[in-house]
Structures are given as C-alpha cells and as structure tokens.
Amino acid sequence: MTFTTRPTLRGTFGMASSTHWLASQSAMGVLERGGNAFDAAVAAGFVLHVVEPHLNGPAGEVPAILATATDPTPRVLCGQGPAPAAATVAHFRSLGLDLVPGAGPLAAVVPGAVDAWLLLLRDHGTRTLAEVLEPAIGYAAAGHPLVGAAGQTVARVRSLFTDHWPTSARIWLRHGRPPAPGEMVTNPAYADTLRRLVDAGRAAGTDRVAQIEAARRAWREGFVAEAIDAFSRLPFRDSSGCAHAGLVTGDDLAGFSATWEAPVTLDWHGHTVAKTGFWGQGPVLLQTLAVLEALDDPAVYDPSGLDGIHAQAEALKLAFADREAWYGDTDVPGSALLSADYARSRAALVGDRASAELRPGSPAGEPPRLPSHLRADAGGRAVPQDPSTGEPTVRADGVTRGDTCHVDVVDRWGNIISATPSGGWLQSSPAIPELGFPLGSRLQMCWLEEGLASTLRPGRRPRTTLSPTLVLRDGEPVMACGTPGGDQQDQWQLLFLLRHLAGGQELQEAIDAPTWHTTSFPASFYPREVEPGVLVLEDRVDGDVLSGLRARGHTVRLSDPWSLGRMCAVARDPRTGVLSAAANPRGAQGYATGR
Template identity: 80%
Template sequence: MTFTTRPTLQGTFGMVSSTHWLASQAAMGILERGGNAFDAAVAAGFVLHVVEPHLNGPGGEVPAIVATAQDPAPKVLCGQGPAPAGATIAHFRSLGMELIPGSGPLAAAVPGAVDAWLLLLRDHGTVRLAEVLEPAIGYAGAGHPLVGRVGDTVAAVRSLFEEYWHTSAELWLRDGRPPAAGEMFANPAYARTLRRLVDAGRAAGPDRDAEIEAARRAWREGFVAEAIDRFSRKPFQDSTGRAHAGLVTGADLAGYTATWEEPVTLDWHGYSVAKTGFWGQGPLLLQTLSILDALDDPEGYAPATATGIHTQTEALKLAFADREAWYGDTDVPAQALLSGEYARERAALIGARASAELRPGRPDGAEPRLPAQLGRAAGRRTDLVDPSTGEPTVRADGVTRGDTCHVDVVDRWGNMISATPSGGWLQSSPTIPELGFPLGSRLQMFWLEEGLASSLAPGRRPRTTLSPTMVHRDGEPVLACGTPGGDQQDQWQLPFLLRHLLGGQSLQEAIDAPGWHTASLPASFYPREMEPGVLVVEDRLDRDVLAALRAYGHEVRLSDPWSLGRLCAVARDPGTGLLSAGANPRGMQGYACGR
C-alpha cells in the first residue's frame, strides 16, 4: 500500500478541504447547521481572509467553479477585479516604469473577492448573511492563533512597515515586534467592517436577497468604497523604491460586479475537466493534457518515473509558452489552442532532451508575440518558494512570488465548489486603517507593452495564476481540487490528476506523492524572471529517477522533502453518494474534515 500522511476521509454528509484548519472547520460548521456547500464555502472564504492574511484578503480576488445539485453543469464564478479606469500604459510609462510594481497601491486592481462571495451566497446559498460571516467576525474580533508563516512574512517586511507603511505597522507590529507563531491575534477593524456589512443587510428588511444586495452596495458604493477611494489617493513607497499613489477609485468599485461565466472544458479519458477562461492560466492544464494525449505514449502519464516527469515537464513548458503569447482578457484563439490537430503539432516538439527555449505555437497559423521585456528577465535566478513550507517567498519591499489559498466543498445533495481566493496580502499594500485590510497588487501581471494578450488596459482582468479545477463524469461532478502556488498551481495539479483519475490512487495518496515543477517559464510575478531548464523536485524522489532526469538534460534543483504543493481535494461518487476528501500535509496547515 502507498504511504500516506493521513487517511482519505470518507462519508455521506459533507466534505471540506482547505489550506487552513479553521476555515475547514468553519465550513463544516455551516454544513452541520443545514447549510449547503456554497454557504460553507462563503464562510470558509471570509475566515481565510482572517487566518491566512499573507496569502489572501478582502482586497484580493477569487475565481471558483461550481456545480449545483439542480444543474450539475459547471459554471465559473469570476471574482477577478479588473484594472481601474486610470490604469493605462501611458500613466505607468510617464512614471518611468518598464514593469508594474510588485507591491504598493499603484499595483492594485479593483477588489473582487467580497462581491464574488456575496454573489455566490445570493444565487446558490441558503443561509443568512450574518450566519456565514459569524466565524470570520469571531476570529477577527476575539482573535485566533496565528500560523507561524504570518509572523515570518511580517518580519520580512518589518522595515518597510516601520519606515513607510505606518498603518500596517500599527496593525502588525504591536509592541514593536512581529507576531509569534501561535500568538492570539485580532483585527478589530476588519471585524467592524464585516459587522457593518451585516448591519447594512439587516436594514434592508427580511428578504434574504435584498439583505445580501444591501451588503454588496455597502461594499461597492458605501463606506468601504469611500474608504478605499480616500486611502488610494495617498502616495506610499512601493517596490520601485519611490512613493506613488494608487489608481483605484470609488467609481471603479461601483462599476464592478462579479460575474457568472461558462468554463473552458476538455473531454479527457471519459472525464470532462473544467477550468476558468483564458483570462487566467487555467486552460494551460487542458492544453497539457491534450499534448500528452497526442503523444500516444502511456509512459508519459507516469508521474513517478523519469520518463513521465520529463514528458509532462516538456508538455507544460509548451503550454506555458502559449500562455505567454496567447492568454489574456482579450480575443484568444481558444478553439485552436485546444484542438487535437494543434496538440499534435505541439507534441511533436517534445524530444529526449529537456528544452530551455520558450516556444509558443501558431494556432490557426497566427504569429505569436512575446513581451520584449522577457529577453531582459531570462536567466535570472530566484527561489520560487520557501523550501520549508512551499509557500511564497517575500522580499523586504513586499514583493511576493506566488501566494494563495484554496477551499473545496461537497455536500450530501451533490453541490460542489472549487475556489482559489488570493491577493490583497498583508504585505502587498498599506493597511487601510478603518477597514483593517490592504488592497492587492494584481496589476503586476500585466505588461506595459501594447499589442500583447496581457497588455495593461483599463477594465481588463489581469492574467492571474489562480486555477481551480472541477472534473465531471457522465455529466455529474466527481472531483473538485486546487492548490496555491502561483505559476506552479497547474503544474502540481497535473500529476495529482494523473495519479488519481488514471492511476487509481486515493485523494490522499495522490496529494502526498513527491512533488516537482519546472521554473523554465516566464514568471507571472514582478520582476517577471525565468530560469531556463530548471526543474525543482522534492528530494525524496527516487535517486535513480533524479539521475535519469539529469541525463535528460534538466537542471535539477532539490527542494526539501515535503515542500512543493498545497493541494486540496474533495470527491463524490454519484452512484453511491460516497463523499471523500484529502488535504496537503506540507506546512502542517491544510486540513480536510467531513463525515
């Protein structure tokens, strides 16, 4: 039997998996009180704002994929806020910039997470606003024990807070020091913000939809928008080493609403795999699966062998090259990118040697265009993740490489959701004191060059790395999964899916298996580095496999044995109603629960 760190949970009532045990249990508590999977996910989402503030926040975003018991076809909830009206290439160029900063208010997109969670609650939830926000209000108001990585993050940016971001210092450097692991920490200002949303809803009367809509208005047009508008106009130090004011205004918040969209799907080995649209990176997982299929080589599907890892890595490189050339919130040749003919063209490029080139394809014969800045970023070395936890590294100026949370829920009725909240990190921008949270820095994922798929433009969504996944079989949802990890999200999901769906491993077995990813791709985060030919692997991978990977030409970089990936997953067998869940043991923070 394959080793696992914990059992795959099984039951028939409900299952939750998230990147923090308090969020998982808050969601389970909602299920126990009669709420459905969507009520539970909303409760978990707001708790994650409180307990993983270095990885997500109210000023960030959330994409999700949902399937309801009444309509099991997957739908995408897009809570990705766009670039504000003042965010033009000309504005950034006038400030002497070639790249958008990786921290500070100038890099903020319009916050999308809170409106998206509330839209989900209105359209598919069943309980009242006060009930789903109660756990987050409790943890923010009365306090909760902080995980160690929060204090580590604050310590990394301590000088920035002390010298320039005084409102963040007031919140996070109490008694003049970063919070310690396990220390009780409260954020009274954010608790008050959530209570005011609840009060705004109650004032709208007894109708549940009216209550939620009133809270959304208070966020988009009321006291939250007003505070963001005032604070965003103040200049603060950012990763350029200079102070700049932000661009998000109250009008930007008032003009934004989260949306429901159709997913991008791929029929694959009897399954249908659903991802968000090409405005995010999600479809590259579908491209990678198509390329592997086009090889018609079973060894390429073996994620524990050198041949399998090599083949999958080379397929991922090709998909990432296409991401850079073609993906964005614009017209994308989607049908061509996912066609069998195109997959065969791309698969023909995979050989017996690791490639260090960035090789975008020509869907429908179109000529790819890559950012000129990539030539100046290539070859820089960077530690993509902290080898002790798999979480992002944070520089002293607040720049973060990779960041995110995840939550999956399935209930006894067959409702299912996969959500990847992120952005609005405590280190991304100064804290807005009356609200208790900062804005995000998602604009850094745009290029300041005209004519690219991911060129900056007002109203466009940044091409983020956030990539929830849902899998159907015979029209019914059977699996929801995802992971934090920036550019690694789909890389870590790929072998998980191969192990579980094709290899027959349980959720926990597939999560616990040794992880790996390529760094031979343009990073989505400032300063947009890439490391041609580098393959990062957990050093518990078999020594013969490591030697064979080097023989293939990969520059193998060893990471700590339990360091890569923070996968969450829930599953449902439509025939029996059996539910299951697994969660990542790396970092000793993610947990599943259920019965």
C-alpha cells in the same frame, strides 16, 4: 499498502478541504447547521481573510468553479477585479515606470473577492449573511492563533511597515515586533467592517437576498468604497522605490460586479476537466493533458517515472510558453489552442532531450508575441531582461514569499465547489485603517508594452495564476480540487490528476506522493525569472529517476522531501453518494474535515 500521512476521509454528509484548519472546520460548521456547500465555502472564504492574511485578503480576488445538485453544468464565478479606469500605459510611463510595481497602491486592481463571495451566497446559498460571516467576525474580533508563516511575512517587511506604511505597522507590529507563531491576534477594524456589512443587510429588511444586495451596495458604493477612494489617493512607497498614489476610485468599485461565466473544458480519458477562461492560467492544464494524450504512450502518465516526468515537464513548458504569448483578458484563439490537431503539432516537439527554449506556437496561424523583457541568449533560451521586486513566489526549496489559499466543499445533496482566493496580502499595500485590510497588487501581472495579450488596459482583468478545477464523469461532477502556488498551481494539479484519474490512487495518496515542477518559463510575478531547463523535485523522488533526468538534459534541483504542493480535494461518487476529501500535509496547515 501505500503509506499516506492521513486517511482519505469518507462519509455521506459533507466534506470540506482548505489550506487552513479553521477555514475547513468553519465550512463544516455551516454544513452541520443545515447550510449547503456554497454557504460553507463563503464562510470559509471570509475566515481565510482573517487567518491567512499573508495569503489573501478582502480586497483581493477569487475565481471559483462549481456545479449544483440540480444542474451539473459547471459554472465559473469570476471574482477577479479589473484594472481601474485611470490605469493606462500612458499614466505609468508619465511616472517614469517601465513596469507596474510589484507592491504598493499603484499596483491595485478593483477588489473582487468580497463581491464574488456575496454573489455566490445570493445565487446559490441558503443561509443569511449574518450566519456565514459569524465565524470570520468571531476570529477577527476575539482573535485566533496566528500561523508562523504569517508572522515571518511580517518580519520580512517590518522595515517597510515602520518606515513607510505606518497603518500596516499599527495592525501587525502592535507590540513593536512581528507576531510570534501561535500568538493570539485580532483585527478589530475588519471585524467592524464585516459587522457593518451585516448591519447594512439587516436594515434592508428580512429578505435574505435583499440583505445580501444591501451588503454588496455598502461594499461597492457605501462606506467601504468611500474609504478605499480616499485612501487610494494618498502616496505610499512602492516597489519602484518611490511613493505613488493608487488609482482605484469609488467609481471603479461601483462599476464592478462579479460575474458568472462558462468554463473552458477538455474531455480526457473519460472525464471532463473544467477550468476558468484564458484570462487565467487554467487552460495550461488542459493544453498539457491534450499534448500528453497526443503522445499516445501510457508511460507519459506516470508522474513518478522517468518517461512520465520528462514528457510532462516538456508538455508543461510548451503550454506555459503559449500562456506567455496568448493568454489574457482579450480575444484568445482558445479553440485552436485546445484542438487535437494543435496538440499533435505540439507533441511532435517533445523529444528525448530536455528543452531550454521558450517555444510558443501559432495556433491560429498568427506569429506569437512575447514581451520584450524576454530575449534569447546564444542557446535560444529565454532570460529576463529587466527584473524587479515582486510578490508571491515559491522558492526552489518550497518556501513561499506569500502565496494563495484554496477551499473545496461538497455536500450531501451533490453541490460542489472549488475556489482559490488570493491577493490583498498584508504585504501587498498599506492597510486602510478604518477597514482593517490593504488593497491588492494584481496589476503587476500586466505589461506596459503594447500589443501583448496581457497589455495593461483600463477595465481589463490581469492574467492570473489562480486556477480552481472541477472534474466531471459522464456529465456528473465528481471532484473539486486546487492548490496555491502561483505558476506551480496547474503543475501540481497535473500530477495529482494523473495519479488519481489515470493511476487510480486515492485522493490522499495522490496528494502525498513526491511532487515536482519546472521553472523553465517566465514566472508570472516579479522578478519574472526564467530558469531554462530546470526541474525542481522533492528529494523523495527515486534516485535512478533523478539520474535519468540529468542524463536527458534536465537541470535537476532538489527540494526538501515534503515541501512542494498545497493540494486540496473533495470528491463525490454519484452512484453511491459517498463523499471523500483529502488535504496537503506539507506545512502542517491544510486540513480536510467531514463525515
């Protein structure tokens, strides 16, 4: 019997899996009170704002992908806010900047998460706004034991808070020090913000939809928008080393609404894998699966074997090179990127030796365009030209400097959702005192260089790493999954999907298995590091496999045995109605629950 850290949960009533046990249990509580998977996901999302403030926040973003019990067609919920109207390349150049700062108000996009969660509740939920916000209000007002990583994040930015961001210091350094692990912390200002949204809804009458719409107006056009508009005009020090005011205005908030979109999909080995569009990195997973299929060798599907790891790493490098050249909130040759012919042409580049080159393709016959911050060294490898400071990354040893959250929920009726909230981290920007949270810094993922797929444009969404996944079989949704991890999100999901869908492993077994990823492409976050040929692996990987990877030219870097991956997953068997769930044991924070 294969060892697992926990059982794969099974039941028929409902399942929730998230990156924090309080969010998972809050979701389950909503299910127990008669809510559906979407009510539960909204409750978990707002709880995550409170209990994982170093990983996401109300002014961040959330992409999600779902299917309902009455319509199995997957739909994408886009809660990714765009660049403000005043966010032009010319403005940043006028400030003497060549890069968007990695932190501070100047790096903020229009907040997207709250409007997206409320749109989900309006269109697919059944509970009232007060019911789904009750857990988050309770934890923000009465307190919760703060996870140690959040206090460690505060400790790392303590001098920034005390010297330059006093509004953040008042929230996170109340006793003159960062919160200790397990210390009870409160956020009364955010509790009041949520209460005011509930009050705005109640003032609109008893109709559930009218209440939600009133709360959305209070956020986008009322007291929240007014506070953001006023605070954004104040200059604060950012990662450029200078003080700059932000660009988000009340008009920007009023003009934004979360949207419903069609997913990008790939049929693969009897399953359909659904992802967000090319404004996110999700299609990287689909491109990688297509290349592996084009290799036409069963050995390439084993994420633990030498041939499998080598082929998967090389396919990932090719997909991420295409991400750098082609992905963005613009016209993307998506059909060509996911075509079988293109996959075969890319598969032909997978050789017996590890590549250290950045090799984007020409899917529609046009030459790829890479940012000028990349140049080729004598070996043809891409290296960063102008590094700067940044936000969430996953170090080679698995330690994160901030990151992301995830939540999956499935209910007894067959509703299912995967959501990846992020942005608006406590370390991203000064806290707005009357609201209890900061703006985000997602604009750092845009470039101040013309002609790129991710060039900064007002109203354009920054290319994001957030990447929820929904899997269907015979047209029926069977699994929702995802993970935090920035550039590692689709890499870790690839290994999980290969182990579960192709290898037949149970959810928890596939999550617990040794994990790895490559850093042989430009990172999304500053300092935009490139480590040509590097493979980062948990040191539980078989020693002979490690030796074989080195012999094939990979630069092997070992991480702690339980350090890589933050996977969550829920599943449903349409034939029997049996539900299942699993969560990542790494970090002792993610949990699944259900019955």
